[in-house]
Amino acid sequence: MLITKERVPSPHPNIYLYETAYKSGALTVYGLLAEPKGRDKQPGLLYLRGGIKSVGMVRTQRVIQWAHEGFVVFAPYYRGNRGGEGREDFCGDDRVDAYSGFDLLSSHPLVEKEAGVHVVGFSRGGIMALWTGLMRPEATSVVCWSGVTDMVLTYKERVDLRRMMKRVIGGTPWKRPELYEKRTPLRHLSDFRPPLLFIHGEKDEHVSIVHAQKGLRAAKGSQNAESWFFADFSHHFPADEQEKVLRKAASWMKAKHHSG
Numbered sequence: 001m002l003i004t005k006e007r008v009p010s011p012h013p014n015i016y017l018y019e020t021a022y023k024s025g026a027l028t029v030y031g032l033l034a035e036p037k038g039r040d041k042q043p044g045l046l047y048l049r050g051g052i053k054s055v056g057m058v059r060t061q062r063v064i065q066w067a068h069e070g071f072v073v074f075a076p077y078y079r080g081n082r083g084g085e086g087r088e089d090f091c092g093d094d095r096v097d098a099y100s101g102f103d104l105l106s107s108h109p110l111v112e113k114e115a116g117v118h119v120v121g122f123s124r125g126g127i128m129a130l131w132t133g134l135m136r137p138e139a140t141s142v143v144c145w146s147g148v149t150d151m152v153l154t155y156k157e158r159v160d161l162r163r164m165m166k167r168v169i170g171g172t173p174w175k176r177p178e179l180y181e182k183r184t185p186l187r188h189l190s191d192f193r194p195p196l197l198f199i200h201g202e203k204d205e206h207v208s209i210v211h212a213q214k215g216l217r218a219a220k221g222s223q224n225a226e227s228w229f230f231a232d233f234s235h236h237f238p239a240d241e242q243e244k245v246l247r248k249a250a251s252w253m254k255a256k257h258h259s260g
Contacts, residue, residue: 050123
């Protein structure tokens with residue numbers, strides 16, 4: 001699946017960074033890969049970014065943060081970005097970019113097979129993470145951080161995104177409900193197999209906490225779902241608190257491997 005792997009500057013002395021081309025179905029797409037400089041194997045982590053196109057693009061700092069906690073990290077740019085083929089379509093066919101990224105990590109020589117691959121999705125990446133957990137039930141854990149779970153709710157809440165959503169998805173939820181339904185995983189979450197954690201700020205104005213609440217209710221049947229809700233946080237947590245929560249989430253993820 002790996003086509004090219006080009007070294008890029010890393011701000012961390014013990015982590016290598018690579019811009020990587022890989023196969024996603026018939027398309028060649030790109031992402032950012034972080035590996036430890038030592039040869040010790042570590043769990044894999046698929047980081048699914050939010051936004052669309054240049055908005056919310058993968059941030060080196062975030063990839064390094066997760067890698068520093070002891071993961072081999074891969075963050076897809078999604079199709080149509082940074083030279084990748086195809087067109088990003090907001091959790092439609094571009095979900096395959098996430099599944100293929102998961103498979104890339106699963107076969108990575110530095111990923112410890114027994115520890116497996118974790119999935120973290122932020123904002124729009126949250127709904128991508130849920131679909132990845134459904135399509136790759138062998139995932140060690142899934143974290144939905146400030147994540148979208150319902151595409152119709154996103155359309156209702158985000159007036160500023162409606163024009164983009166109509167164009168990219170192919171209509172409104174009222175005229176083309178099936179296009180929003182196929183992007184929304186809620187009705188499938190009762191069968192969700194990996195341990196699942198929702199992290200959300202109650203003051204989030206970009207992705208309301210209702211998304212996490214709906215996801216938590218839908219996943220109750222799996223008996224694997226947990227939530228960390230923060231009364232004073234919005235969509236982007238304060239930097240110091242974000243680092244603390246990330247570190248705590250990394251520990252939660254690794255504990256799920258050991259308990260499994």
